[in-house]
Amino acid sequence: MLVIIFLAGCGHARVNYTPFLKVKLSPTDNVTLLDGKLEDVPDIFKKSSLPHLTAREKYNLAMEGVRKLTAQLGSDNYIMIGEVIGKGNAYANVEYVKAKVSKKAQSKGGHVVMIYNSGVVPENHTYTTLGYSTTNVYGSVYGGPGYATGYATGTTTYTPPQTHTETFYFPFVQGLVFRYVPGSIESRKDVEALSDTSFEKYMDFANDMLQNPEITYDDAIMRAKAFRRSLEEKDAK
16 A cells, blocks of 8 residues: 655745845844835835926925825835735745745845735645556465475556646735834925925935945935935035
8 A cells, every 4th residue: 555645844935125226225123024015105105206297396206105004114214125026836825924024124225014905815735646466465375294285376456647636725914014214204305495496306316325335224315315415505505
């Protein structure tokens, strides 16, 4: 008789992180996981990239989307730094994947992961066992001093390959990663007060700084503030 034994496996999860900022961010001490809703935010972000919009119009739309997200966190002093997606194997569960997602976000400088989607995905997997045969032999032996004789007969039973289908459940977690930056609200107000021409120049400069992988976030902000002050002086003349 063929006996198939399924050994218990180990939970495992693969986590992918997509940074929205390329500057260096120091890891955080801990991360908070919160459930949130995207609602129409993705559509707002798409509209903010339309080519006919001015720099300020693009900014206003993008900030509308950001504020809908940060309102769920209770403060506008959060900045969105990336997206994290975790997928577990059939031996893992959602809580296990959340723990891995949290660890990844922490290493990337996040304070909060807003989980907007999580659950399990069922997948059917088919496997085929090998065919096998079993032979049973029956017989008897008899004899006397100096001799022996007997007979034997056998029967062979063949079992063909068998196909089985089982459903496995794979957990997943998707979330946005936020970093808490005190003073962000005041900094935005200073930028928004610039003239349209200076505002556009500032946004280009700040974006270049935040996408520079060779510098830290603090250094990028310091340079952007210095550039903003120079624009403010020009606007004042």
